Amino acid sequence: MDMIDIGNGFFMVKFDLEVDREKVISGGPWMIYDRCVAIRPWTTDFISSQVQINKTLVWIRFPSLGMEYYDESLLLALATAVGRPIKVDLHTLDASRGKFARVCIEIDLDK
DSSP states (O other): OEEEEEETTEEEEEOSSHHHHHHHHHHOOEEETTEEEOOOOOOTTOOGGGOOOOEEEEEEEEETOOGGGOOHHHHHHHHTTTSEEEEEOHHHHTTOOOSEEEEEEEEETTO
16 A cells, blocks of 8 residues: 655555455545544546535444344434435444444535
8 A cells, every 4th residue: 555645635545455445435434543534536637725625424323222223224314314324333233332323424514
């Protein structure tokens, strides 16, 4: 893997293996030193000085939710009240965590 600083707080990462690239893109959102890191596939028209970040992915928690509600379609429907649902956490889906259910959503930062 190579990481290249392309300016304005942006980095391009080149992966040796496609499976690693897919894991990083689909596995987020990611935090490094308590800061959210936005990961997007590269596009040829990307110009770091002109980028406006107006959407981001975040994890939301539904605390004290009964295990009978740990259903993917139900959790995704609940998450629409906050943002655009992306995925349900794997620990939630396999019910290995009971304190809270967790869903990844996309939020509009302009709202």
